[in-house]
Amino acid sequence: MAQSSSQTQSNKLRATDIRMEYTRRDRTRVLAIDRLNLETQEGEFLSVVGPSGCGKSTFLKIVAGLVQPTEGEVEVNGEVVTKPAPSRAMVFQDPSLFPWYTVTQNVAYGLACQGVSKTEASERIGPLIEMVGLRGFDNHYPYELSGGMQQRVNLARALAVNPDLLLMDEPFAALDAQTREIMQAELLTIWRQTSKTVLFITHQINEAVYLSDRVIVMSARPGKILDDIQVDLPRPRELAIKRSESFLRYEERIWRQLESEVRREMEADQLERRQGGE
Amino acid sequence: MVGGPSSADWVRRHERLLFGVLGIVALLSLWEVGTATGYLSSTIMSSPTGIVRAAQLEFGRGEIWGHIAYSLTEYAIGLVFAAVVGVSVGFIAGWWQRAFFILDPWITILYSTPTVALVPLLIIILGIGLWTNVVVVFLISLFPIIVNTLVGVQSTGQWHLGVARSFGATQRKQWTSVVIPGSLPFILTGLRLAAVHGMVGVVVAELIAGNRGLGFFMNLAGQYLQSGTVMLGILIIGLWGVFISEVMKRVEDRFEMWRPD
Known part of the structure; x- marks a missing residue:
């Protein structure tokens, strides 16, 4: 029964009652995530937005298998996540390329970890480097590339292991506004070509709405799901869609929920700093 | 022969080397002259030629x-x-x-x-x-x-x-x-x-x-x-x-x- 057809219809990712608690340096316990439940479908582009410190990046690390939740579990393709696996590749924030490796070596990293031979790896990554528009930069080191180019390498590195699930942790946060827009559009193009399921973490509402099929809005710490919004904008999406009325309505709806959360987070932060200063 | 402006160019390009060598030559010459004329004691200070002899x-x-x-x-x-x-x-x-x-x-x-x-x-x-x-x-x-x-x-x-x-x-x-x-x-x-x-x-x-x-x-x-x-x-x-x-x-x-x- 459990054949590929039924599997494709099942949930790609299912997070059940995730609770994440950690101990700070001053021994106080912090509840980062409180009973988070989430499911995604095959091929879906899902974004999680929330104020900083709401545990959205932690959630991504749990899905990646880099961090174990205090309670609850994450299943990907029906299997409980206990450790990192190539089927869940991560695109990190800015400085995550290995500075001592060239573009080619960085992109081939995941394959090298799997023991794929060098010749086979270079055959497989050639088209990827082409796809992210970095042909001719194969032997450049990361410091020789712009921020946008570095994140293309980052994306190619994750795609190289041919993951089912692409985990993206604010990959464009460090880029300037214009470059970020272009990268968003290119990400959608690449996503269409590869048809991966994507879990995308961002604090930018605009970015989340533009990219996603569905946007999850998270509360300030402890992170809970405030809203789960289906974004019914037509695809393929041009950047111009960001100025359309329906786009702005989505943005408005998310911002209204986030605004109070952000204020709450800021006040809590101020209180903490004041107490810390005493 | 090298003309005026181009030799000035040559100097500019090799400025660093030129002045470095110049400094060394100047000091060695002072030293040599100093000991030869007796202003400096060649027993204590030796001299560039003294080092070569040694x-x-x-x-x-x-x-x-x-x-x-x-x-x-x-x-x-x-x-x-x-x-x-x-x-x-x-x-x-x-x-x-x-x-x-x-x-x-x-x-x-x-x-x-x-x-x-x-x-x-x-x-x-x-x-x-x-x-x-x-x-x-x-x-x-x-x-x-x-x-x-x-x-x-x-x-x-x-x-x-x-x-x-x-x-x-x-x-x-x-x-x-x-x-x-x-x-x-x-x-x-x-x-x-x-x-x-x-x-x-x-x-x-x-x-x-x-x-x-x-x-x-x-x-x-x-x-x-x-x-x-x-x-x-x-x-x-x-x-x-x-x-x-x-x-x-x-x-x-x-x-x-x-x-x-």
């Missing part, structure tokens, strides 16, 4: 080669041991926090102690000879290597290790792809410092407790007031130092292509 004499007799070889041997043995032990200890202390807690006080104490202060003790233990000097070189060059390797490993971000783990890198792969390349620039800096400190070690050890080697050779010449020969020793050691740091700089450049200048 070189002709010493290399003609050939004994000096033995001293150079002896010093180089001490240097090489001490440095190689220091590199092996220093990098290993640095990796261990950088990787395991408890090892760091144990080793840190020792490293701090021994790094702060001038190794020269240990020479009398080493003479008691090992006597006067090659191995005392080797141990001085070893100790004096060990700590820069340990400390730099340690800092290198510790500063190799958890960040990059997290990336490696997310791609399923094995422990071994994490070392070869993150820890080692990340700390290599620090290790090379440590080795460069060690190579320079090690020379100091050789000379000082031989000055205090040598019966052969360049330091001993200079000491002996000094006792007979042969300032030209002493200066010849200084010159050889100086050239050796320049050579070593040039080599180390090349090595560093080779391994740090990925680093923005």
